[in-house]
Amino acid sequence: MRSSHRLAFLFMLPSFVFVALFSLFPIIDSLRLSFYRLILTLPWLGQKMVGWENYRDIWQDPVAFQSFKTTLVFVAVTITFELLFGLAIALVLNETFRGRGLMRAIVLIPWAIPTVVSAQTWRFLFNDRYGLVNFALFGSDSSHYLAPLADPHFALFAIMVAEIWKTTPFAALILLSGLQTISDDLYEAASIDGASAWQKFRHVTLPLIKPALLLALLFRTIDSLRVFDLVFIMTQGGPADTTNVLQFYGYKKTFAEGMVGYGSAIAVVVFLLCLILSIIYLRILKLDRIEGSAP
Numbered sequence: 001m002r003s004s005h006r007l008a009f010l011f012m013l014p015s016f017v018f019v020a021l022f023s024l025f026p027i028i029d030s031l032r033l034s035f036y037r038l039i040l041t042l043p044w045l046g047q048k049m050v051g052w053e054n055y056r057d058i059w060q061d062p063v064a065f066q067s068f069k070t071t072l073v074f075v076a077v078t079i080t081f082e083l084l085f086g087l088a089i090a091l092v093l094n095e096t097f098r099g100r101g102l103m104r105a106i107v108l109i110p111w112a113i114p115t116v117v118s119a120q121t122w123r124f125l126f127n128d129r130y131g132l133v134n135f136a137l138f139g140s141d142s143s144h145y146l147a148p149l150a151d152p153h154f155a156l157f158a159i160m161v162a163e164i165w166k167t168t169p170f171a172a173l174i175l176l177s178g179l180q181t182i183s184d185d186l187y188e189a190a191s192i193d194g195a196s197a198w199q200k201f202r203h204v205t206l207p208l209i210k211p212a213l214l215l216a217l218l219f220r221t222i223d224s225l226r227v228f229d230l231v232f233i234m235t236q237g238g239p240a241d242t243t244n245v246l247q248f249y250g251y252k253k254t255f256a257e258g259m260v261g262y263g264s265a266i267a268v269v270v271f272l273l274c275l276i277l278s279i280i281y282l283r284i285l286k287l288d289r290i291e292g293s294a295p
Contacts, residue, residue, distance in 0.1 A: 027271065030264045030267050030268055030271075031264075031268055033260055033261055034054055034055070034261060034265035034267075034268045035050065035054070035261070036048060036049055036260075036261045037049075037053070037054075038259075038260040038261045039258050039259055039260070039261075040258030040259075040260060041257075041258040054261050054262050054265035055265050058262075058265055058266060058269065063241060063244065063249065064246070064249060064266065066241060066244065067241070067244045067245055067246045067249040070156065070243065070244060070245055071225065071227075071245045073156070074156065074159070074163075074224060074245060075221060075224040075225055078160050078163045078164055078167070078220075078224050079217065079220050079224060081160075081164045081168075082167055082168045082170075082171045082216075082220055083171055083213065083216060083217065083220070085164070085168045085171075085172075086168050086169070086170075086171030086172035086174075086216065087171075087172075087175050087213075089107055089168065089169070089172040090172045090173075090175035090176040090178075090179055091205075093107065093172070094176060094179040094180065104176075108169050108173065109169075110165055110166050110168070110169055111167065111168075111169040111173075113166070115166065115230065116229055116233060118162065118166050119162060119229060119230045119232075119234050120233055122158070122161070122165075122234065123149065123233060123234045126148045126149050126158050126234075128145050128146060128147035128149075128150065129142065129145065131145075133148070134146060149234055150238075150239055151239070152239050152242040155238070155239060155242050155243050156242055156243050158234065158235075159230050159231060159235065159243055162230055162234065163224070163227065163230055167220060170216075170219070171216045171220060174212050174215055174216040174219070175209060175212050175213065175216060178208070178209035178211065178212025178213070179205070179212075181208070182204070182205065186208075187204060190203070190204055211285060214285045215285070217281060218277075218278060218281040218285075221274075221277050221278075221281070222277070225246075225247070225270060225273055225274050225277075226247050226270065226274065227245055227248075228245075228247045228248055231243050231244075231245055231247075232248060232251070237249070237252065246266060246269065247267075247270055249266060250263045250264075250266030250267050250270065251263070253266060254267075
């Protein structure tokens with residue numbers, strides 16, 4: 001038995017090394033750098049230990065505060081619509097109809113497309129000269145064409161549309177797996193009791209897919225807080241920083257302005273937000289399972 005445990009550990013060792021090198025080490029090094037004043041454009045200054053100064057600067061930085069609010073709006077709006085649309089798609093795909101397997105494959109296409117490709121596609125769709133969105137709204141009359149990605153009132157909305165389109169299938173996949181665990185006997189019993197379709201959904205479906213909903217909420221919250229590539233490709237944080245989410249602001253501070261310590265502090269803040277929300281969701285999920293298993 002001991003030799004089998006040792007063999008299992010040896011098989012898992014490469015995975016542990018990979019995680020340590022590419023996940024744990026960057027997190028620890030970012031935490032270390034967040035306590036230093038390190039500027040890439042002034043290498044002769046070296047690394048100066050400044051303690052919590054970078055975090056105090058974030059607290060007093062109006063752009064960082066605006067980026068934090070933009071991130072919260074982005075997360076709240078995208079997750080809400082992703083779960084609503086994902087649940088609707090999952091309910092449809094859970095029904096029995098001809099071509100259901102093909103439909104499930106088609107629904108997953110937006111999620112399977114690389115984010116860089118989908119972001120570039122949506123950038124072309126929202127183009128102010130030849131974009132399909134403008135053509136659908138105004139036809140060939142280009143004098144009325146809008147420039148959503150250059151408009152402070154619509155740029156964030158355009159990015160959220162692209163995010164919802166791409167990641168809704170992922171939420172639908174998780175919710176569909178939750179729906180398939182519900183026994184048909186429960187619906188039959190509800191029908192015998194005279195329950196309507198809405199009553200079945202409210203009293204049978206929703207309570208039983210709550211763990212799947214929380215799991216989808218967990219994954220999508222973490223991914224939305226870390227959004228970067230959509231902003232980078234579609235707007236570069238503009239116009240006037242209206243789409244400047246925290247992750248992208250940290251990138252600009254680190255690589256565009258060379259303020260490695262300050263950028264690392266922003267990265268740590270994003271990491272802590274993800275960690276805190278993950279713990280909360282997991283606690284809720286654990287409590288829900290305990291209540292569900294209680295006699």
